[in-house]
Amino acid sequence: MANLFEAIPEALPEELFEEVVRGRGVMVERIVSRGHTSPATGWYDQPRHEWVLVLKGRGMVAFERGEPVTLGPGDHLTIPAHCRHRVAWTDPDEETIWLAVHYD
Template identity: 60%
Template sequence: MKNLFASIPASLEAERFEELAGGKDVRIERIVSRGHASPVCGWYDQSQDEWVVVLQGRAVLAFEQGGDVALSTGDHVTIPAHCRHRVKWTDPQQAAVWLAVHFSA
């Protein structure tokens, strides 16, 4: 048995991505951020849909098509495949713990 909130370091030089489970068309990962953001020109352009939930903390996602989405504990969003997005901000005072599910629709 493992715990999603275990092994969260007090400081992180880079976001931590950890695959928890996966299969043919799905990948589940835990992401831990603390004050991290994607580079301004660092858009994610993924071949699968992504459902992401913030389990702890706060973050802001930016979308190339325009608009930001502020997320806090319990908030979730589905990002369609090839919808270019990036992490604009995560709280530097508290770890943001994300659960991301990548899947083929």
């Protein structure tokens, strides 16, 4: 058994990405941020759809085309495949725990 709110390192120099489960056509990961953002140069351009849910904390997802979206606990959104996006901000004072589901 595992708990998504446990086993978070005290020091978090980089975002923490952990695969939770993988199956045919789907991968679920836990992402833990504490003031982290995507690299300033570039966008994520993923070949699969991504559904993301914030379990704890706050974060902002920016899109190359469209308005940024701020997410808090319980908020979720779907990012279609090849929709260029980046994490523009996460709360620097507490962990932001994301659950990301990547699927075909």
